[in-house]
Amino acid sequence: MPSPNLRTFQNTIDAYKTKLAEQSAQIQDPKALDELRHQFLSRKRGYVTILLEELKTFAPEEKPTAGQLVNALKNEIQERLEALEARLKAPAKPKREIDLTLPGEKRYRGVPHPIRLFQREIEDIFLSMGFSVEDGPEIETDYYNFEALNFPPHHPARDDWDTLYITDKLLLRTHTSPVQIRVMEKQKPPIRIVLPGKVFRRDVPDPTHLPMFFQLEGLVVDEGITFAHLKGTLEFFLKRLFGDKIKIRFRPSFFPFTEPSAEVDIECLACGAKDPECRICGGTGWKEILGSGMVDPQVFKNVNIDPEKYSGWAFGLGIDRTAMFAYGISDMRYFFENDLRFIRQFDLK
């Protein structure tokens, strides 16, 4: 352990070093340089001389260490002074030739697909509320895609989910809802999940329809879950996504797997509910953004959850369709043309 004496000595030396650095930065002419030299190295009252005097106060075993410190300082002072001398004497530097206003290097970083970007934005809001993310197969059975979700065979409601079939019983899922069934089959409440994924419909491609698109559904099952909770959670979500001031409207609708069902509209961002001719909202001032509802008791029965004990709500939205609305993208097909000029723009988001 160094003695207090040695520690104070070290601190003094450090202070001189700082002082030296600060003062050398200000030297502009030989006269100032001489003054600096005098201040640090004068035989009579220079800092080094004073320190050497102090050396005598150290115990013999500490003397070498202290001596080394003083020497190091002395060397540093001399180096600095020489460098300053050289700087003052040096001829003017030749003029720089490079034009510094030329553009800097460009390093290209890849970017996520806008659908993923938007999907993550939505997922993250729900993750912050303690939801988990789950997915399931894209090739589904009729049972999971329809029957378990309370679409009886031969029910006209199936027409609203125009389906691509592989065999009589196998199909391309028309929504991510079958994952709700798969999760409820293996996990008992409480359940709080979001389910993003690819879904398929037999839709002829046009600016707002494609046979493949992305959906994200959410499901909450617990004791005492009410429609008021559905409203609370979805309003929170939509305000996080579209801003606190967004106007939100819940209105009755029909889905076989929820009862009561609600369609959720938000005010039209394109026209601000001001253009009676608006192409996005058709002049209504509202844009349908997601479907939702209280989980139908029959769906609970199908997965052996007691609908008297538990209740829940679910919602679903089109990721691509919502992104189109959020960014004013006019044609859904842009997402899958994969034009890099389109994709890269979203890096700026």
Add this chain to the structure above:
Amino acid sequence: MKISLNWLKDYVDIGLPLRELLDRLTMIGLVAEEREERADDVILDVETYANRPDTLGHLGIAREIGAMLRSPLKDQTWPLSDLPVRTSELVDVQILDEDLCPRYCGVVVKGVKTGPSPDWLRTRIEAMGLKPINNIVDVSNYVLFATAQPIHAFDLSRIAGPRVLIRRAKKGETLRTLEGKDVALSPEMLVIADEKKPMAIAGVIGGEDSAVTAETQDVFIESATFDPASVRRTRKELEIQTDAAYRFERGADISFAPHAAIMAASLLTQFGGKVAREPVDVYPRPRKPKEIVLRSRRIAEILGVEVGDAFVERTLEDLGFALKANQQGLWRVQVPFFRVDIEREADLIEEIARFFGYDKIPVVVPPFEILEPVPSDKDRIRKLSQGLFHFGFDEVINQSFADPERESMLRSGKSPVEIRNPISSKASVLRTTLLGGLLENTAWNRNRGQEGVHIFEIGNVYSWNENAAAEEQSLGLSTAGPLGAPHWKGKPAETDFFHLKGALEAALENLRYAPIVFEEAACAFFEEDYSLAVSFKGQAIGRLGQVHGRLLDLYSVKGPVYAAELNLELLFSKQARPFEYVPLPRFPGVVRDLSFLVGRDVPYQGIKLAIDKLGLPHLEDFGVIDHYAGANIPKDKKSLSLRFTFRNPKATLVAEDVDKAEQKIVKSLKSAFKIQLREGGGSS
């Protein structure tokens, strides 16, 4: 569904400005748009739901408005001018399949003067977007759009017997429909037949032979209820869509059948028709109204708000339900026959919520307790993507569909999953590889002036695997052209195989999947001598290489293009190395370079494995710092320089120890690969 505002006023007084009416309808779940304005009428387009066939007529929409405005429906009377004879004396009606036809009503109207409809009727028919045909046909359509109950008019003189038999079709029977189409019938289909042959396909379409014509005088009007699933199967099988089938497959109001017949008969009296004294009504098993128990407490449990018992009673009664209160907070609710959608308590709660107003239900953020997150691939996928972004790869997402012809030319070696009812023959299978999409994207971007195209996709590929459809999450990568834009400091480098390989290695290493093993292996996607197989812990997980010229031609892409495909499902099924923090070294390392000649056909992978296998305790790291073949080197050799870093984390390494390790390496490489050290190539 088209709805005429004037027609609605036959049933209910509205007294609201149109805009307000539409807004309020929206809030009870009926989204209506103004479709067109006619002389003194407005035609609305109302979105209806598959479970609400009652709203497929003006009467049903009027009921909703009546309940919404608390305004009672107007009574309508349908006076008849009676013949002294009963319908049953004129026609013999028998139901031979009660399951498929639970109720059949009919009435005969004689002496109708067939001709053009009067103006009031023409206006109504035109409002529905149809062309008026003659008064009898127009009356049928009028009843359908007014009440949602489809009816059919037969020419009585063309009914053999006259008998009307509701039976299943016999094998081999055919019918020429009103549309002039000949259809083959099967025993799964219900028909309306006379003594000799089918006259109509029940609930779907009438036949030409029994249809009313300009000469028709006496008609038999049918108003029935058919099994919804049967009507749906039949019309799908025959590919016929009619307004009648649309309603029957959703379910008709079984109590209303005789009223619709009388309504039609009454209208025909305006054209001279005389109505038989009593309609036929065959209803072998009359149904009782459904009864549902509704608990007041349950309403609050589901909606999260107390709506009040008085509100419940009032709303359901306004909607046509009959309520019996058994005790406090519990009702027995009788469902009107026109509400085929109401079967359970939950359905009633929705009715109450609709009229209470979704906007009046409070907004409550639930007190979510903490749940353990379910593990998923999400984080690994995010990390993998991050690694690829870093290497300048952009993410793409392609359609899962593929052109079967192209798919077979790609030769993925998998048998594609076929779609039975594809939208187009060019998208009739599911992709078996991600490569096709990536090449398509490369061509698309090249054609739009983008030379450097470096992209990846994470998504499923699909195949038939032992009689089951399999889907596997995969990673596809491709790189072509310059790595960056021209810049004054120098031309950007062209991509090459090692850019691709480096990206792949980095991305996998980033996920702590190491060591990844690369071995030469042929693959149909790639040039014969330009591809590697990738494996991890002995599991083959993918391949990479230079895309074969035949595929570049197929997708019209100028090469070279380098691509890779990995099966993420297989990769993620393996355990990655756990993350471990390694303290900074406290002792200096020793760096040694080793240059040697080795046969050109010796792959570096082999050398690397041989060195790894030695398990040298202080060898911290090594890598290739130079690789050369050409001048000054024998033709069958190449020169390799490796740099080794040795370090003992616990002490300063002694030169002798490093020498020993180096000698071991040299010895092993000499015996395995016959390497020759180059001059100055070794440090010992």
